[in-house]
Amino acid sequence: MTDTVEPRISRGLRDLLPDQMLARQSMIDTIRRVYELYGFVPLSTPAIEFLDVLSGSAGTEAQQSIFRVTNPENEALGLRFDLTVPLARVIAQYADLPRPFRRYQVAPVWRADKPDKGRYREFTQFDLDSVGTVSEVADTEIIAGMCDTLSSLEVGRYLVRFSSRAVLNLLLDFAGIGPEQGADVFRVLDKLDKVGLDKVSRELMNGYKDESGDTIRGVGLDGSQVDRIKRFLDIKSDSRREVAARLRELFATLDHAPAQIDVVERISNHLYALGYDDDRVSLDLSIARGLAYYTGPVFEAILLDAPQFGSIFGGGRYDGLVMRFLGEAIPAVGASIGVDRLLAALAHLGRVDTRKATARVLVTNMDKALTDDYLQMTWELRRAGIPTEFYIGTAKRLGKQLEYADQYDIPLAILCGSNEKAKGEVTVKNMAAGRAKAKMLDDRSSWLAERPGQTTIPRERLVEGIRELLAEIESA
């Protein structure tokens, strides 16, 4: 007989507690700085869209993973499953937006799939897109931006691999595969990294029976078609120039091949000119991307020091997406970062912000009669730009208050009781110093007697004194 509600959240969703949010925000801030440096502008769109706006680009199986939403008017609505479709809607709806429209957007999206390790039903994407330009410079700066982002995040070595759907379409011609099978072929090729060439070629032909007993249906190509695909995939080199050259050789018999290979090579050359060399951007013909709507260059990034996280950043050119809304093709190219996956990778690499608190100083509450003194100190520090917190909990014992600072990793605590007040000074405690000292002592009373990490500063020099101590801590 209880009237309380069990606190819980639906599967695939999660809370992000303060330490996780601090890590996430500082990562997002770093990425945002890169894109604002590139001159991209922010955009926000509603989480909820009309169902017919969302569906269509995706096909029926995609529609199943849309979260349905109801409103009082009983309209057919759903939660967005990516940021690209809402962007296409905005482009079509606001005809007076200056183009090219180059925007970034960081926001949660929802997919009603089965949750899995590292896969949630609500997750955050950071997207950047340039809409309304066919220029290869747009593709180039998306790729360069991916590099600059990963460099800023200090993720170690990374590789942005790119190819082109137009080149893959040449492959369909070369192998005698009809365009209706193209999407299936690309979807299978996209698994190459994960399952290997052997399984991919079997899946391209008759399919096979998986270890778990599941049948994987084949695409139905014949042996000679798969051989031609293998010759294409065989073109591998650390040099983008060499890949392009060998590609020209392989497709020598196709009339329209040179023009498409030129596009890829121009991007590659722009990147060479900017110093994005073969060590971090490669022309990799096995990159296909699973998505159906890509029409031109496609790209994805992997972390060489954490390859198990897979593609943490991917995108491509999609010149047909706005057509649905406008009846007019508007070219666009963009990329999307899986914020959660990238964050997991950063955590794995030890590159995340590990702060637990925003406050740098805790003003302890030692004597109720001095409350206004404490508030004045707190606001003095705040007005000087030093993040400061006054202890507003109920614990009267000083030990509890210091424990609070310890738990939140607040580096400095200010102690000011009637003794300090009388002398016109405050005691400042460096929490980390005491923590280090505690490891070496096992006798409590001597540790207490030592008062580790404590200094005294005159009350009137509060701000300067705290600044100096914080600077010391930060440089340590």
Added chain:
RNA sequence: GCCGAGGUAGCUCAGUUGGUUAGAGCACCAGAUUGUGGAUCUGGGGGUCGCCGGUUCGAUCCCGGCCCUCGGUACCA
């Protein structure tokens, strides 16, 4: 979706061949210490034993169904 394992305190888990008040460690709270964090000691709070039904004098334990979680596999616009 498919194969396998599991569900007992906030967390990690033990346990009961079916029997009265279900345990440990960690975490949490209080005190030893009314002006000093760690360690230690003492005490304390916290459980529909996943849910529903069946068998039984009696079920956390046995049986059935369902739900959920984890591992593998597939899918992922």
